Amino acid sequence: MNKRITESFTKGKAFIPFITCGDPSLEVTEQLVYAMEEAGADLIELGIPFSDPTAEGPVIQAANIRALSGGVTTDKVFDMVEKIRKNSSIPMVFMTYANVVFSYGTERFVKKAAEVGMDGLILPDVPFEEKEEFDGVCKEYGLDLISLIAPTSHERISMIAKEAQGFVYCVSSLGVTGMRSQITTDIGAMVELVKKAKDIPCAVGFGISNPEQAKKMAGQSDGVIVGSAIVKLCGQYGVECVPYVKEYVKAMKDAVREA
Amino acid sequence: MSKGRFGVHGGQYIPETLMNAVLELEEAYNHYKNDPEFNRELSELLNEYAGRPSRLYYAAHMTEDLGGAKVYLKREDLNHTGAHKINNVLGQVLLAKKMGKTRVIAETGAGQHGVATATAAAMMGMECEVFMGKEDMERQALNVYRMRLLGAKVHAVTSGTATLKDAVSETMREWTNRIADTHYVLGSAMGPHPFPTIVRDFQAVISKEIKEQILEKEGRLPDAVLACVGGGSNAIGTFYNFIEDEGVRLIGCEAAGRGINTAETAATIATGKLGIFHGMKSYFCQDEYGQIAPVYSISAGLDYPGVGPEHAHLYDTGRAEYVPVTDDEAVDAFEYLSKVEGIIPAIESAHAVAYAKKLVPTMGKDQIVVITISGRGDKDCAAIARYRGEDIYE
Numbered sequence: 001m002n003k004r005i006t007e008s009f010t011k012g013k014a015f016i017p018f019i020t021c022g023d024p025s026l027e028v029t030e031q032l033v034y035a036m037e038e039a040g041a042d043l044i045e046l047g048i049p050f051s052d053p054t055a056e057g058p059v060i061q062a063a064n065i066r067a068l069s070g071g072v073t074t075d076k077v078f079d080m081v082e083k084i085r086k087n088s089s090i091p092m093v094f095m096t097y098a099n100v101v102f103s104y105g106t107e108r109f110v111k112k113a114a115e116v117g118m119d120g121l122i123l124p125d126v127p128f129e130e131k132e133e134f135d136g137v138c139k140e141y142g143l144d145l146i147s148l149i150a151p152t153s154h155e156r157i158s159m160i161a162k163e164a165q166g167f168v169y170c171v172s173s174l175g176v177t178g179m180r181s182q183i184t185t186d187i188g189a190m191v192e193l194v195k196k197a198k199d200i201p202c203a204v205g206f207g208i209s210n211p212e213q214a215k216k217m218a219g220q221s222d223g224v225i226v227g228s229a230i231v232k233l234c235g236q237y238g239v240e241c242v243p244y245v246k247e248y249v250k251a252m253k254d255a256v257r258e259a
Numbered sequence: 260m261s262k263g264r265f266g267v268h269g270g271q272y273i274p275e276t277l278m279n280a281v282l283e284l285e286e287a288y289n290h291y292k293n294d295p296e297f298n299r300e301l302s303e304l305l306n307e308y309a310g311r312p313s314r315l316y317y318a319a320h321m322t323e324d325l326g327g328a329k330v331y332l333k334r335e336d337l338n339h340t341g342a343h344k345i346n347n348v349l350g351q352v353l354l355a356k357k358m359g360k361t362r363v364i365a366e367t368g369a370g371q372h373g374v375a376t377a378t379a380a381a382m383m384g385m386e387c388e389v390f391m392g393k394e395d396m397e398r399q400a401l402n403v404y405r406m407r408l409l410g411a412k413v414h415a416v417t418s419g420t421a422t423l424k425d426a427v428s429e430t431m432r433e434w435t436n437r438i439a440d441t442h443y444v445l446g447s448a449m450g451p452h453p454f455p456t457i458v459r460d461f462q463a464v465i466s467k468e469i470k471e472q473i474l475e476k477e478g479r480l481p482d483a484v485l486a487c488v489g490g491g492s493n494a495i496g497t498f499y500n501f502i503e504d505e506g507v508r509l510i511g512c513e514a515a516g517r518g519i520n521t522a523e524t525a526a527t528i529a530t531g532k533l534g535i536f537h538g539m540k541s542y543f544c545q546d547e548y549g550q551i552a553p554v555y556s557i558s559a560g561l562d563y564p565g566v567g568p569e570h571a572h573l574y575d576t577g578r579a580e581y582v583p584v585t586d587d588e589a590v591d592a593f594e595y596l597s598k599v600e601g602i603i604p605a606i607e608s609a610h611a612v613a614y615a616k617k618l619v620p621t622m623g624k625d626q627i628v629v630i631t632i633s634g635r636g637d638k639d640c641a642a643i644a645r646y647r648g649e650d651i652y653e
Contacts, residue, residue, distance in 0.1 A: 051550040052419060052536065054428045055274045055435070061418055074548050098272050098535040103549025125272045125535070129261040150276035152438060160275075171276060175436035 002119045002144040004091040005043065005166040009201035014042035014223030015214070015253040016203055017230050018095060019245075020063035021046050022072030024238045026080045032234075035246040037090045040253030045122065045225065048077050048096035055124040057178030059228040062235060074104055078116050085117035093120035093146060093166075101134065110137045120144035120166050128160050138165075149194065150174075151185040161197035168194050170221060172206045178228045180207030188220040211255030218259035226252060263452020266575055268568035271451040273538045276435045284442070285453040287358045292460065297357065304349045305464065308382065309339045311346075313465075315472035315629070320599045321619075328482065328622035330615065333469050333631040335493060336604065342634030343465060343493040344375040348444060350461035352379040355442035362386040362437075365444040366430040368395055368423035368489070369560035369607065370402025371634055372446030377411035387411040390430045392422040395559045402638055420553045423489070423563045427537055447490025448567035451538030455568050462496025469629055470500050477627060483508035483618065486631040487610040488581065489525070489561035491570045493633035498579060508580065510618070511570060512610040514556035515583035525554035526583040527566040528574050536564075541571040557586040557646065560607040560634075588613040590646055593636060605634030606643065 008014055017036050021029050033044055049067040053060065081092070094113060101109045101123065113121065121143055126134055131145060138145040144166030149157050151174055161168060170190050172183045191202045204217040205225030214224045233248060234241045262285075263269045271281060291297040305311040314334040322330045335343035348365075355363055363385050367373030373389040380387035389406050393415045396403050406413050419425040427450075434443045448458040466484070473481055484501060486494035488511035501507040513526040524530055527542050534543040536551060544552035544564040556562040573579035589606055592613035597603045604612055608631070615630050622628065636643075644651045 052424065052428050054431050054537070057432075058418075065419075068550060099543070099545070099549040099551070101549075102535050102540075103532075103545060103547070124274050125538075127271065127273060127275050127278050129271050129278070132261075148275045150274070150278075152276050152279050154279065156275075156278065171274075174276060174438065176432045 001165055002142060004089070004119045005093070005144050008043040008091040009167065009222050011042065013218040013256045013259050014203060015040060015249065015256045016043045016045060016223055016225040017041050017249055018045040018047060018225060018227035019234065020049055020060065020067050020231055021077045021080065022049060022067035022070050023063040023231065023234050024066065024241070025070060026072065026076060028239055028242065030080055030084055031242050032245055033084050033090065034088060035242050036249045037088055039246045039249035041090065041249055042223065043091040043093065045093055045095045045227070048074055048094055048100050050097040050100050053097060055176055057176040057228060059232050059235070060177050063231045066235070074100060078112055081116040081118060091119045093122055094118055095122040098123050098125050106134060107137050110141050110143055114141035114143055118143060120146050122146040122169060124148060128156065149190060157190065157193040158197040161194040161200065164198060164200050167201040167203050167222070169225065170202050170204045172204050172208065172217065177206055179209040183207050183213065183217070187217060191221050211251055214252050215255040215259045218256040224256055263456065265569045265572035268539065268541045268571040269452055269455060270540050271538060272535050272540065273451045274435055277438070280434070280438045281451055281453065283358070287354060288453055288457055291354055291357055297353070301350055301353055304353065305346065309345045309349060310337060311464065312468045313337050315469060315476065317476070318600050324599055325616065325619040327619040327624065328626035328628045330619055331473065331481070331627065331629045332602065333465060333497065333629055335465065336608070336632045336635035340371070340375045340378050341637070342371040342375065342605065343462060343496060344372040344446060345378070346464055346496070347446065347458050347461040347492060348372070348375040348379045351442065351444045351457065352376070352383055352385060355444070356383055356385065358442065360440055360442040362441045363444050364388045364390070364430055364433055364441055365446060366423065366426035367391050367446065368426065368562060369558065369638065370395070370399040370406070371560060373411070373413070374402050374405050374409070376444050377406040377409035380411065381409045388414060390414050390416050390426045390433065392416050392420070392426050394421040395423065398559050398642055399638060423559065424551065447492040448495045448569060449490040449537065449539060449565060455539065458492050459495045459499060459569060462492050463499040465493065465496035465631060466498060466500035469497070473627065473629065480504055480507055481627040481629045482506070482622065483510055484629045484631070485510045485512060485611045485615055487512045487561060487607045487633060488566060488570060489514065489563045489607065490565070491567040493631055495567060495569055497631040498573070502578060509573065509578060510614065511579055511581040512584045512614045513581055514558050514561035514610055515585045516555040516557070518585055519583045523555035525556040525562050525564065527564065528581040529583045531564070539568050541568045542566055557589065558606045558610065560605070561610065582614050584610040584613045590643055592616060593639065593643055602632065603636035604632045605636050606639040608633045
């Protein structure tokens with residue numbers, strides 16, 4: 001298991017923000033990482049944009065398109081991470097789609113990601129059945145391939161949890177990423193099934209946007225992941241987004257602390 | 260290697276949220292495909308409702324005009340709803356019904372698969388929602404009307420290039436949103452396992468019939484079978500029962516759009532590379548960083564940046580050949596078949612006719628070629644007229 005990821009769950013409940021690299025620019029993405037770290041983020045998910053992100057709702061889809069139109073490439077993202085690592089040691093994981101990794105050359109991608117200082121990788125279109133192709137390489141280079149479980153996983157949870165690395169990403173709701181007014185899944189029960197199979201942190205994502213939800217979800221798990229609500233601020237404020245995101249992350253981290 | 264592989268291709272690259280749904284589908288399919296009652300019901304639907312078997316027509320005028328091999332046309336355009344799509348849809352909607360689903364969703368490009376799904380849903384009493392690229396809704400307005408007439412809800416997809424690939428993405432997203440009562444009727448031999456196998460099996464009736472019909476008419480197998488390839492459902496249906504017959508050339512005709520040396524093409528095997536998208540490993544049109552290319556073809560049904568995994572494998576092994584056909588060649592063939600045989604083919608199918616026009620004259624008079632006419636061309640008349648500079652309204 002990656003040491004930095006494991007440590008990010010040792011200081012109480014974790015808050016994990018997601019941003020899309022290059023939205024609105026890679027310079028702003030770098031500044032966002034520092035600002036979110038200062039605001040109390042425990043681990044940061046960096047999205048490498050993909051043209052056709054099938055697990056994303058409209059907010060993150062739009063961010064992917066903005067980033068790609070701005071000329072972001074996987075290599076430019078690696079360069080940015082290398083720069084960040086000179087100033088920050090916050091745990092960071094990439095979140096992208098299988099084809100971004102595969103087309104780069106899976107081993108070449110993972111090796112490079114480890115070299116520039118990434119700690120893990122989330123691939124929402126790689127389920128348990130397909131993970132071998134990526135997992136072996138990740139282990140070799142010290143990256144955690146993060147496993148996801150969903151409200152439909154049921155009896156699969158134990159099998160997935162047993163082989164999970166870093167933390168388990170608990171998808172809170174059916175559907176794609178995006179803000180939701182209500183989360184009806186019994187997160188506590190999902191987390192319990194994971195813990196029965198393996199002692200590993202569980203972070204809940206999909207649909208969480210306000211401090212009340214964050215507090216509630218953190219109460220039933222080890223941490224909370226928020227993407228669309230932050231990406232929406234990036235879309236709304238563009239190059240001016242950094243202070244708004246910082247303030248939001250601080251409020252969310254405060255709520256998570258109360259859980 | 261995971262399940263559902265064709266060589267290195269195929270697999271199940273989908274969100275965890277959908278895994279139990281595809282596992283449930285696989286289990287149900289494996290049960291019902293050998294169930295005599297299911298097969299009896301499906302045969303009855305195919306024969307009495309869809310009008311199978313479809314004709315294998317000897318195209319005497321085309322044969323004479325081209326002066327080479329004998330040309331036969333497999334008339335999938337004569338099926339109910341006007342295309343081969345109904346073969347797969349009747350199978351999948353019947354299966355969904357047996358699984359206790361009450362709602363079906365589908366993507367559509369040209370609209371033929373959407374119309375077929377809406378038709379089967381109307382007939383079997385299921386709720387139906389179809390996702391179609393906004394661009395395609397404009398190109399195929401008549402089919403949008405037909406789907407609505409049949410009681411389906413049609414959703415305009417505005418993301419990405421607003422064409423078939425985006426319609427597939429959006430239907431996958433909708434499926435993750437509502438799984439318990441919903442079956443995704445995937446329209447081509449692509450996507451995550453078990454879809455490529457299910458769709459191929461339901462379309463294999465095309466080659467099963469061709470084989471029986473040609474043996475009856477000619478007493479021997481054809482030298483080549485041709486079909487157009489987008490995702491590749493009519494092509495895999497046309498090829499499947501000939502794969503073991505080494506003497507039969509299997510030729511898939513891809514949409515080259517404005518040409519394979521331009522960016523405006525949808526010829527995946529000619530221009531794509533190995534990748535992972537829409538649930539499968541296969542060939543995709545993409546850039547060096549794996550971003551899926553905004554492909555182009557005059558044909559909404561072939562305007563897709565990938566190809567089904569079994570085709571990718573048949574290409575790798577050399578068993579099947581894949582050739583690019585441009586818009587211009589397809590439009591010429593659309594007009595040609597209309598004038599020479601009095602059959603207006605779908606612009607998709609016209610891609611196969613176009614390649615046959617080149618191939619047939621190079622073959623001997625004792626040889627036989629079968630072209631699958633996957634659909635009828637009425638839906639394309641307005642667009643082809645516009646292509647020729649004539650502005651007509653539907």
